[in-house]
Amino acid sequence: MNTNPRNWNEYWKRLTDALMEPAVDSDRLRDALRDASARMPVPVIWLVGKTQAGKTSIIHALTGHPRAEIGNGFAPCTRDAAFFDYPEGNPLVRFLDTRGLGERDYDPAEDIRYCESRAHLVLAVMKVADQDQRSVREVLMAVRRRHPDWPVLVAQTGLHELYPPGFRHPMPWPFGQVPLSLSLPADLRRALLAQREALVDLPGSVPAHWVAVDLTLAEDGFEPVDYGLDALWQEIEAASSFGLREMLGADAGVRDLYARTAHQQIVGHALTAAGLGALPVVDLVAVTAVQAKLVHALARVYGQTLDRRMAGEFLGLVGAGIATGYVTRALGRTVAKLVPGWGQTIGAVWGASASGASTYALGKAAVYFFSRRRDGLRVDGEALRAVYREAMEDGRALLRKQVRR
Secondary structure, eight states: OOSSOOSHHHHHHHHHHHHTOTTOOOHHHHHHHHHHHHHSOOOEEEEEEOTTSSHHHHHHHHHOOTTOBTTBSOEEOSSSEEEEEESSSSOSEEEEEETTBTTBOOOTHHHHHHHHTSOEEEEEEEETTOOOOHHHHHHHHHHHHHOTTSOEEEEEEOGGGGOOTTOOOOSSOOTTOSSOOTTSOHHHHHHHHHHHHTTTTOOSSSOOEEEEOEEOOGGGTOSSTEETHHHHHHHHHHHOOOOHHHHHTTTTTOOSHHHHHHHHHHHHHHHHHHHHHTOTTOOHHHHHHHHHHHHHHHHHHTTOOOOHHHHHHHHHHHHHHHHHHHHHTTOOHHHHTTSTTSSOOHHHHOOHHHHHHHHHHHHHHHHHHHHHHHTTOOOOHHHHHHHHHHHHHHHHHHHHHHHHO
């Protein structure tokens, strides 16, 4: 097969064929994906906390994933730890959980070694009503003695357990004040300070970050149920350079569960495609396979069965907008060479930026297409192409930020 297509018609034919073969998994593609993953390592958030401290609630709140539970869906990676990739398949973040902390003797050395080759954030979780945090403290001390520059964030959870009867979450969230506000219930204030004082001698070049959160169920009767979540996100962004909030869509107007799930799939596949596009030995076949996998995944999110007719309809509607979008938005002389007639091939200029951004844009266009079909609404071609063109800009901006990190 010719792997260097010379016009958009051939590219769309290849993508259509790839959409009909979502299980394409050649040795070459596997090797390319492995190389791409190595170029863009998945950030690791290492959760350190005792059982029932609230680690599962934190994962739920950060990802919006209702089935991400500690011990369920986690795969073992060391003797005492397990990991959870989110989203599965093309992860944007990996959560690492240490099992049985506080229930038995634990040596963190192996887990520290696991994290040493990865981007990381140590997220300690302490239930504020539980003042016996010696096991958590020992792990954090060991981590910082070996890696004094590793960022440590401590989330103090279960605030309402120390509320007096009838007390509700104080608004606005007051726990960022130094010193803590005297208006807080006395027992709660003492418990918060006692945990923080126990780590004042934490080794390292920077102090630990602290945040107080109360992530509850609706039936618990506390509003909001994600109390302190914005502060948690702010501390994660301050303590790390992951840019996770933007990638996961928590700060980008992605509120609907379908849209949130789709957004995470899109970003994961776009980063994979960007990694592939940066490899000189990888041609368009590998990138189109990733794009086909993304479109199939989005069809499933919206309950659609993607057949050749539907794929042809989608690509027919979006196809004409891609070439014109490149030109009218003046994405640069190199990208303009993609338009037929410039005497260049797609394969010659399909670099990291173009492959990643176009995968992102293709995914956003697919969301519009599948969501309209799910709701029984007409798919407007011009509106779909506008979604694609705007998403190209968003995708390029997202990738630029990722590269800078």
